[in-house]
Amino acid sequence: MADLLFKAMADGTRCTILDELTDRDGQTLFELCSRLVMKHGIGASRQAISQHLDVLEEAGLVRTERSGRYKFHYLDTSPLREITARWPPPPERDKP
Amino acid sequence: MADLLFKAMADGTRCTILDELTDRDGQTLFELCSRLVMKHGIGASRQAISQHLDVLEEAGLVRTERSGRYKFHYLDTSPLREITARWPPPPERDKP
């Protein structure tokens, strides 16, 4: 379960995709491709980005919604919360 | 920077190591190896675990301290905080 999440995050391009969706939620595949090239200098092909989105969706980080010939991608960062839940900050000791 | 962190987390064995250090901090390499076998059924070799620890240390998730012929491994989960900082929870809208 969490395995899919971490493997999804273990790629720079996918992290940039999450950044892009943070900046503008609900983008289509083509929209994402062009903005990744423009703003981040990522020259990946459409298929590459599509496969990245599949991985992100499997990890629960992206939810999709189809409308006609468009497919919109929405960010869902809630799975990231379980990371800090699994390894919480150490209890603060030496308080003055 | 964050790249090392995510790649470090993208392996089940390494996550289990973090779990083990959460349970008992400051273990040596051999201690970790035996406990990983006992409690988690991980049959990795000593060298494999050692390499995993190197990756975790590079990511800043583990700090080491040498004393004589022992090397103790301490967990540091603070790098995980920047994950939730980079993709914060969406602002709560539809409040009733």
Next chain:
DNA sequence: TTGACATGCAAGCCGTGACTTGCCTATCAT
């Protein structure tokens, strides 16, 4: 209907990463 647009599917190439194997170094007890 027909062509353009947006996306999906599948096989293959290739580099990276996890693991092993073999040997070496260093520290402590006897």
Next chain:
DNA sequence: ATGATAGGCAAGTCACGGCTTGCATGTCAA
């Protein structure tokens, strides 16, 4: 000093993941 213990280094194997290539499907406008 010598053996046992704890760990380090480096080369090699092998599977997986990211990317490409080529074609197929589905939707909308003219």
